[in-house]
Amino acid sequence: MRAMILEKPGMPLQFLEAPDPIPGEGEVLVKISACGVCRTDLHVVDGELPDPKLPIIPGHEIVGTVTGLGVNVDNFKLGERIGIPWLGRTCGSCSYCQSGAENLCDDPGFTGYQIDGGYADVTVADARFCFPVSADYSDSELAPLLCAGLIGYRSLSMVDNDSGRIGIYGFGAAAHIVTQLARHQDREVYAFTRPGDRAAQEFALEMGATWVGDSDREPPDELDAAIIFAPVGSLIPAALKAVRKGGVVICGGIHMSDIPSFAYKILWGERVLRSVANLTRQDARDFLELAPKVPIRTRIEEFALEDANLALEALRAGNLTGAAVLIP
Ligand SMILES: [Zn+2]
């Protein structure tokens, strides 16, 4: 196999050639055709998330074809195209797993963090955490649905149905998908970008946003809810100020810079601040079934697997329109 591997946080990924992995019990062997680049990968590479497996192959938006089956796999066939997401395994027995909240499992394993992921041409994965994927999408178009899409979907599901005016802070891969979903539900999207990022603002308008502006500006209308995808803690007070009484502010990212202190009065009025963590398999099934019906279209920028470091730098610099996807 060929892979881009992280030996140590803070270092560039290294190209590695190694023997192909062998699928164990309950695992599928997958020939990867595309893997999306997610901001979480940057947090892993930069050492902002605790205790990654090292060395680790990042990547958790994997699309590929099943080329081998371990024993006791009965949900996929050889040759089937599947998706492999962030949630790679759960314990199945903790109180969260038992109560339908496996996204909060006490002993989970995440793809590209504790389990080798998709910055490679081959991988193995626990078949119970893989999904069939729609034939309506190419491999590259599908990849961003597997995390950016899923976390956007889960974030939007935390907003009640009467909330018609949604603010979105940070307009990248997740935002461009959730905007299409929000428009499909007849909501208006107010998109906030890095100050002066005209390209992202044009992109947001193209995806159906009603209003676009710099994240240090206040919107012209009061928002019912806001979703923050940018990893910038100072956006939390900004978003709380922008939402109405009883409105919710949802943090969709796994890591943020520290939140500056703020006056209690911007939370007062029964405003709610919450995060969204990971995904459940039910989220994945529901969203992957819904996406082609909307239909959600993803904007992608392809990079060769060996150029993974360039893709990560482009994401860090805010130079992508849509989602980066690695092609092995
Ligand atoms: Zn558990």
Ligand SMILES: [Zn+2]
């Ligand atoms: Zn992700």
